[in-house]
Structures are given as C-alpha cells and as structure tokens.
Amino acid sequence: MHRRTLPKLLPTLALLALLPLATGCDQIAELLELPNPERDAARMEAEGRAIGSGCRHSGRSLEDCYTLNPSADKAAVFAGWRDMNDYMLERKLEVVPAQLTQLPTLPGTPAAADPSAATASPAAGSPAQPPAQAPATR
Template structure:
C-alpha cells in the first residue's frame, strides 16, 4: 500500500466516525442533534407529556425527530404495558397546587369585586347550613 493511500484511509477513518472532531471544530453534527431530539421525545412520552407539550418545550429541536422518539416510546410502553413515570422535578416551571374553590369564589381572584366594603382578597364567609 502506498503512503498516500494509507494517509487517505487514516484521514477518512478519523473524520467519519469521531464526534470529538465535530465538537473540537464546533461543527454542528446533524446525527447528534437528531439523536438528542429523539431522546427528548421518548422522555416526554415516558413522563406522560403530550407531543404538543414536548414541541412547545423544545422549539429549537427537529419536530420529526421528537415525534419519532415519542412514537417509539409510546409503542414500547403499550407493548410492555408499562405506566408513565411522572416527572418529579420540573425545571423552570412554578409548582402549582390546585385547591378546591369555595362556594361563590371567583375563578380569577383579581376579577372579584368588593361587596359591601369587604376586601376582595379576603375569603367569603362560608354559607350557613352546609347544604350543597
């Protein structure tokens, strides 16, 4: 084998399969981006997120790859009859706990009008009798 062929073979082997080269030269790697989008889609499905929510949370990723990962995980969960695993920690989302509404309590407290001089933010007294 000539030295040129050997050098060409070594160069092709180095460039074709090395992710570190893409990272070192800061070249976007489309295969890596697609794999990450598929992984995020699968994670969304595994945690019970809808496909639309996953698209909304990751607008910079390729939608087709997110869908592919979501669909593959959906098929896997259905085949194995596995439940979803809800996320325990949700970054950058406020923790909201719903409380039951009191009788005559407005859905949006800021729209409540004060009645008879009462403070709008104060809870209304419970109705006597306790009937529904």
C-alpha cells in the first residue's frame, strides 16, 4: 500500500471496527435500565393484549378482566379481548375455564413453609366451601 492511501483508509477502518459495538446499543441500554419510552409502550401494549386475550379465552368478561388487572392499559386489554373473541368465533372454539382453585405460593412465603396447610381438607361435619376462583395475574 502506498503511504498516501493509508491515512485515507484509517477513518473507514475505525468505523468498521466500531460497528459491532453500535449494533448492541439497545441491549446495552436495556442492561443499564435506561428509559426507553417506545420500548416500554410496546411492552405495555403487548402485555395488555395478552391479558385481554387470556381473559376472553378463559371466559371472563371484559369488566372482570379490567378489575383483576387494574394496572393494564384498558385499550390494549380490550383489543386483545376482541381479537381473541373474533378468533374463537371464527374457529368455533369453546371457552377453556381456569383449573386453579387457589393461587400457587412462592417459595419463602408462610404458606409454602407448611405444606400441610395448603392441602388441608375441611374438618368432618363442616360444610364444604366451593373453591374460590383464582384472579388473573399479570
């Protein structure tokens, strides 16, 4: 190479060397938890749609879905509920009710420390109570 062309190529080579670092900017920003309004809005929209479609698939009314998920974006919940409703009507799908009778406990909580408390049956002679329907969680 000529000595005159090397200084001309140096900026180009430097940009090519830094290119892999620039492609990971979104990942770096996410790791550093930098605010990104567009990403957060897209995440809230996707979560709301998922909540709405899950509510419709399990047979919950839209109002119940709003009540059980107060922090979810109502417009996104409605859009997900409506999309799932259309999908179910087109394919003649039936509602799939939730099978949980109580919320699962996380390790370290008082109910998880005593496994017999979670599976205890009602005492003999006491009226059996119907299982409470588990609220939807986000």
